[in-house]
Amino acid sequence: MTLLQDGALTAAFDGASAAYDRLVGANPGYHRQLRRSARRLALPDGGEGLRVLDLGCGTGASTAALLAAAPRAEITAVDASAGMLERAAAKTWPENVTFAHTPAEDLERAGVRGPFDAVFAAYLVRNLTDPDGVLTGVRRLLRPGGRLAVHEYALSGARRHRLVWTAVCRSVIIPAGSLGPGGADLYRHLWRSVLEFDTAPELAQRLTAAGFDLVRTVPVPGWEYGILHTLLARAPRRAGYET
Numbered sequence: 245m246t247l248l249q250d251g252a253l254t255a256a257f258d259g260a261s262a263a264y265d266r267l268v269g270a271n272p273g274y275h276r277q278l279r280r281s282a283r284r285l286a287l288p289d290g291g292e293g294l295r296v297l298d299l300g301c302g303t304g305a306s307t308a309a310l311l312a313a314a315p316r317a318e319i320t321a322v323d324a325s326a327g328m329l330e331r332a333a334a335k336t337w338p339e340n341v342t343f344a345h346t347p348a349e350d351l352e353r354a355g356v357r358g359p360f361d362a363v364f365a366a367y368l369v370r371n372l373t374d375p376d377g378v379l380t381g382v383r384r385l386l387r388p389g390g391r392l393a394v395h396e397y398a399l400s401g402a403r404r405h406r407l408v409w410t411a412v413c414r415s416v417i418i419p420a421g422s423l424g425p426g427g428a429d430l431y432r433h434l435w436r437s438v439l440e441f442d443t444a445p446e447l448a449q450r451l452t453a454a455g456f457d458l459v460r461t462v463p464v465p466g467w468e469y470g471i472l473h474t475l476l477a478r479a480p481r482r483a484g485y486e487t
Contacts, residue, residue: 247433247440249373254324254347256433257302259426261327265303267420277464278309278366281395281474284462285362291317294361297385298322299348300368304332306395307341310364322346322356348378351385358385366395369450370441379454386479392456394447394475400463401443405470409438412467444473451477 257264268274287294291314301307301321310319318340323329324347333343346354348368363382369375382392399405413435421431442450444461451459456477464472 247437253371253430253433256426256430257325258327260421260424260430261303261325261331263424263426264328265305265331267417267424268305270416270420273464273466273468275305275309277466277468277472278306278395279312280464281366281393282306282309282313282364284474284476285313285364285391285393287314287317287362287391290315294318295320295359297356297360297363299363299365299382300324300371301332301343302328302367304335304337306364306366307332307337309366311338311341314362316340317361320344320356320360322348322351322354324348348372349374349381351381359387360385360390361387362391362393364393364395367397369394369396369447370398370437376450376454379451379456383455383479388479388481390479392451392475392477392479394451394477396447396473396475397438397471398442398444398447398473398475399438400470401445402470406439408467409471410435438471444475447473447475451475455480 294317296310296317296319298307298310298321301323307321320342322344326345329343329345344354344356372378418428418431422428448459448461457480458478460476462474463469
């Protein structure tokens, strides 16, 4: 199948938004792994005095994970899908969480400006038409020494992990998604997008090419081991990268 792009992908997320929380909630590790990646940002003092960007917040699961890891941070959560963002904003949030409707490629036009102390990007990078451009923009949004955590389905490269991902998608994710609003197109896209995107080592190289340093890749435990990774990186402290 041809992967969905830009407006078509956004429309697919809009159409699936009403049932999205229910579907991802069927994965018992979904929220736990998001919290794990958010904690790996290692933000000090509960995020006191820090600005954090949740890039591609969806229905707010990643925002909740950030809030659990850094309850005193000022969190700005953005998403390109109006439907997903509406679901997120309708939930109960403290005053230090705000939402903005914007694609990752056009943050400044929506008034989302740095510097941020940290950026969390969950299940976003592989769905971008221009991931390199967005990652370079993210690096510029971070203060020197600011932290990035990319929580992403990026396969290890081992054949067995490709087989596990395909088996889960064909037997569980796509059939379940087909029962909800919007049908199965989005979930077929998500299956193929993982297979056709970077492996975890390739994604780490992409972060380095975008100007980040201290890049490292950390797996998660459970059935998603070798399939889902946290990639951690830092905006360089050296001159020439400041915003």
